[in-house]
Amino acid sequence: MSAVTEQTIETYGIDNWGAGYFGVNRKGNLIVRASENDNLSADVKAIIDDLKKRGINPPILLRFPQLLVGQIRKLQTAFRKSIKEFEYDGNHMCVFPMKVNQNRAVIEEYLREGTRYNFGLEAGSKAELYAGLAMEQSEDSLLVLNGFKDKDFIELAFTGAQAGKNVVIVIEKLSELDHTLKIAEELSAEKPDAKLPMVGVRVKLYSKGSGKWEKSGGEAAKFGLTTTEILEVIRRLQEAGRTDMLKLLHFHIGSQLTDIKRIKNAMKEAARTYAKIVKMQIPIQYLDVGGGMAVDYDGSRTSYESSANYNAQEFANDVIYVIKMVCDDENVPHPTIIQESGRYLSAYHAILVTNIQDEIETVVEDINAPITDDVDDPQVVKELFDLRETINVKNHREYYHDALEHREELFTMFNLGLISLEDKGKGEVLFWDVCEKADEYAQQKKYVSEEFDELRRLLSTKYLANFSVFRSIPDNWALEQLFPIVPIHRLNKKPTEYATLCDITCDSDGIVEKFVDLHDVKPVLELHKLEAGEPYYLAMLLVGAYQEVMGNNHNLFGVPHEAHIHIGEDGHIIKKVIQGATLGDSLAIVRYEATQLHDQFRKIVQKRIKNGELSEKDGHQLIEFYENQIGAYTYLSPNGS
Numbered sequence: 001m002s003a004v005t006e007q008t009i010e011t012y013g014i015d016n017w018g019a020g021y022f023g024v025n026r027k028g029n030l031i032v033r034a035s036e037n038d039n040l041s042a043d044v045k046a047i048i049d050d051l052k053k054r055g056i057n058p059p060i061l062l063r064f065p066q067l068l069v070g071q072i073r074k075l076q077t078a079f080r081k082s083i084k085e086f087e088y089d090g091n092h093m094c095v096f097p098m099k100v101n102q103n104r105a106v107i108e109e110y111l112r113e114g115t116r117y118n119f120g121l122e123a124g125s126k127a128e129l130y131a132g133l134a135m136e137q138s139e140d141s142l143l144v145l146n147g148f149k150d151k152d153f154i155e156l157a158f159t160g161a162q163a164g165k166n167v168v169i170v171i172e173k174l175s176e177l178d179h180t181l182k183i184a185e186e187l188s189a190e191k192p193d194a195k196l197p198m199v200g201v202r203v204k205l206y207s208k209g210s211g212k213w214e215k216s217g218g219e220a221a222k223f224g225l226t227t228t229e230i231l232e233v234i235r236r237l238q239e240a241g242r243t244d245m246l247k248l249l250h251f252h253i254g255s256q257l258t259d260i261k262r263i264k265n266a267m268k269e270a271a272r273t274y275a276k277i278v279k280m281q282i283p284i285q286y287l288d289v290g291g292g293m294a295v296d297y298d299g300s301r302t303s304y305e306s307s308a309n310y311n312a313q314e315f316a317n318d319v320i321y322v323i324k325m326v327c328d329d330e331n332v333p334h335p336t337i338i339q340e341s342g343r344y345l346s347a348y349h350a351i352l353v354t355n356i357q358d359e360i361e362t363v364v365e366d367i368n369a370p371i372t373d374d375v376d377d378p379q380v381v382k383e384l385f386d387l388r389e390t391i392n393v394k395n396h397r398e399y400y401h402d403a404l405e406h407r408e409e410l411f412t413m414f415n416l417g418l419i420s421l422e423d424k425g426k427g428e429v430l431f432w433d434v435c436e437k438a439d440e441y442a443q444q445k446k447y448v449s450e451e452f453d454e455l456r457r458l459l460s461t462k463y464l465a466n467f468s469v470f471r472s473i474p475d476n477w478a479l480e481q482l483f484p485i486v487p488i489h490r491l492n493k494k495p496t497e498y499a500t501l502c503d504i505t506c507d508s509d510g511i512v513e514k515f516v517d518l519h520d521v522k523p524v525l526e527l528h529k530l531e532a533g534e535p536y537y538l539a540m541l542l543v544g545a546y547q548e549v550m551g552n553n554h555n556l557f558g559v560p561h562e563a564h565i566h567i568g569e570d571g572h573i574i575k576k577v578i579q580g581a582t583l584g585d586s587l588a589i590v591r592y593e594a595t596q597l598h599d600q601f602r603k604i605v606q607k608r609i610k611n612g613e614l615s616e617k618d619g620h621q622l623i624e625f626y627e628n629q630i631g632a633y634t635y636l637s638p639n640g641s
């Protein structure tokens with residue numbers, strides 16, 4: 001591999017956050033490996049070129065089911081190892097929290113692999129449960145139901161149990177228990193042998209997580225029962241003679257838990273609660289430790305919010321060790337551990353590929369001749385000229401501040417009518433010249449102060465990327481969550497531009513101006529210069545968790561095209577292509593019907609034909625064109641087509 005390629009791999013941090021799944025080939029293209037550090041790989045640029053031949057243009061969501069499988073194996077292996085090492089007596093099973101990615105392809109692939117280890121599902125709403133009920137699961141796997149539940153939800157749960165599933169109704173509110181007991185009573189009276197769902201309780205822990213989802217834990221959390229409420233659940237179960245239904249204790253202290261210390265504390269508290277309940281003669285057997293295993297999006301291995309200061313093995317070791325220690329101390333059997341990790345399993349498998357449509361100019365540049373000084377220039381322009389000519393590495397900070405002041409003065413004088421439009425234009429160009437030089441000098445220093453970060457952002461090239469932040473990486477907009485962004489080609493050439501990204505929505509929040517960096521957050525991303533007539537593609541990675549279903553229809557940009565890719569001996573195989581949303585699809589969401597729109601448009605045109613303002617032929621052409629566009633992709637077509 002060339003030195004330049006090695007350098008770009010470092011620039012984008014591919015080896016830091018890639019978990020062994022991503023790399024660069026000799027052509028300088030981004031590759032995806034079939035599993036961690038596998039020899040089998042697919043060239044992302046080649047996939048996009050193939051899809052283009054089929055008329056599928058970016059933005060395209062690429063799904064690599066093998067990466068989902070890779071993550072399942074990694075997690076399962078880590079727990080199996082810990083269980084062996086610490087001589088833990090129980091098992092470990094996962095239930096995939098469907099809210100992380102309900103997409104059928106994801107759930108089916110997860111179950112295909114997960115069934116081998118008795119991995120099941122977790123549903124948090126009636127709709128998720130409905131889909132979950134129709135999925136084939138292994139005999140011993142669980143279907144855990146969290147979230148608030150009405151009577152219908154609970155009845156669906158009973159339906160699932162009678163269909164043979166190991167359904168667990170996790171009680172979030174006491175009223176849910178009452179519904180459950182009532183239905184159980186009625187059913188048992190009618191069919192004494194009917195299989196009933198199990199009951200779980202979600203405990204509100206004192207321990208909190210860390211990071212953006214810290215609120216999910218602690219005393220003030222939205223979910224979970226307090227100690228007295230749990231005791232009340234047990235009392236009501238005893239009263240109904242149904243303590244044997246209580247099989248699971250659940251807690252979940254938040255997503256993207258960045259700090260392993262916090263996880264250990266929560267684990268201790270939950271294990272202790274479990275042990276105490278067992279000692280009350282309750283045959284509880286599952287300890288559900290929730291989700292929250294973090295994805296190291298920036299590759300820094302720290303407790304920073306887009307990272308994690310632990311890996312799967314450390315996580316597994318801590319869970320197993322702490323639970324064993326507490327249970328041994330309390331002299332109770334080791335529970336089967338249920339884990340609800342979603343983000344960790346699904347983040348890696350999806351990549352969004354977009355094209356840069358254009359560049360947006362921000363810096364004011366001299367369009368014609370280079371600017372020279374002139375005796376007639378107003379004083380403020382002279383000062384700016386002087387700054388530009390004499391700025392150097394020593395004075396750049398001071399001169400930059402002076403330039404900011406002079407610019408203010410320039411605008412004030414213009415508003416007072418004291419200088420001409422030409423003078424103002426000249427002053428602006430000089431100001432930006434000073435900024436560019438100040439930035440150059442600032443970057444030569446080891447430590448670049450934050451004011452220059454801001455300047456760098458102002459000076460950066462703005463690339464117009466053909467996608468919607470709100471649709472495809474909503475957490476970047478809502479939570480400032482970072483996602484790695486990398487060109488899928490030209491990685492054997494040094495990126496020479498500093499850029500930020502603008503999406504194609506008409507929203508000034510539709511931008512990306514924070515990028516992953518090993519030590520910090522980058523205000524700009526190193527990218528290549530656009531070449532006339534040549535497409536430039538970027539990949540947004542690790543977008544397989546939460547982004548798809550949280551993405552919204554802002555500006556009516558719909559779901560992108562989707563392709564499912566298998567990585568084999570000969571590179572990629574495109575298994576499936578799913579067309580993205582058309583104008584008609586997006587409009588239907590806001591209750592427009594195509595037929596109605598077509599009727600109305602036709603009427604408008606026919607009125608003009610009737611008035612003699614349009615010929616019959618031209619009018620019909622307009623109608624035909626309009627009606628055809630209903631099937632168009634909501635995103636921009638590639639330049640030059």
Ligand SMILES: *Cc1c(COP(=O)(O)O)cnc(C)c1O
Pocket residue numbers: 097099100146252254255256290291292293340341342343344
């Ligand atoms: C969201 C959620 C999860 C998934 O959390 P991840 O951080 O994606 O692992 C698990 N359990 C419950 C109860 C949840 O609400």
